[in-house]
């Protein structure tokens with residue numbers, strides 16, 4: 001059985017969404033955010049204290065994009081993944097990692113300096129600079145999504161989950177109003193998917209059952 005350690009609407013939403021799209025059974029272990037501070041026992045599962053953490057038998061993984069790549073290749077070949085023999089294989093990998101390495105990084109600084117730091121340490125100028133940087137990094141997506149429904153391979157893949165989560169986080173941070181229209185429409189398509197809606201319901205039900213706040217993170221409000 002796969003076990004996913006998850007905080008509501010954090011990066012671990014990527015593998016949760018992938019699991020729901022694929023339909024493979026899993027156990028969802030909910031944690032308050034940040035677990036490093038609020039759930040110290042989790043440090044024994046993942047000494048980094050970060051989520052996601054995924055266990056699949058003896059395998060242990062902690063990178064959200066890599067976990068999506070793994071789940072897609074192992075449990076959904078030809079559906080959520082793009083195989084090496086397909087023309088878009090390289091583009092698929094690039095978008096899959098673009099979602100985390102290029103898009104989520106500047107968002108993390110916005111989150112930190114608008115919500116997570118105590119009020120006296122908040123830095124509106126830094127937050128605005130990184131918000132602009134995030135929007136600049138969407139530059140290559142808008143023209144592509146004017147003519148394509150999904151990022152690559154002519155179908156919904158794990159790459160859409162990776163980039164889609166960055167758009168979800170942008171919405172939680174109040175950055176989605178500045179989305180260019182093709183990106184706003186793409187995000188709407190993604191969040192209307194049955195797999196996305198099932199993942200949202202799964203995290204809410206698990207949070208309630210495990211007595212963890214259903215609010216995305218302390219002080220993080222849409």
Ligand SMILES: N[C@@H](CCC(=O)N[C@@H](CS)C(=O)NCC(=O)O)C(=O)O
Pocket residue numbers: 010011012034035036049050051052062063064065100
């Ligand atoms: N590159 C990693 C980043 C993991 C990460 O930093 N997760 C955040 C949540 S979105 C976290 O656990 N932060 C809490 C902390 O650093 O203590 C990934 O994509 O999974």
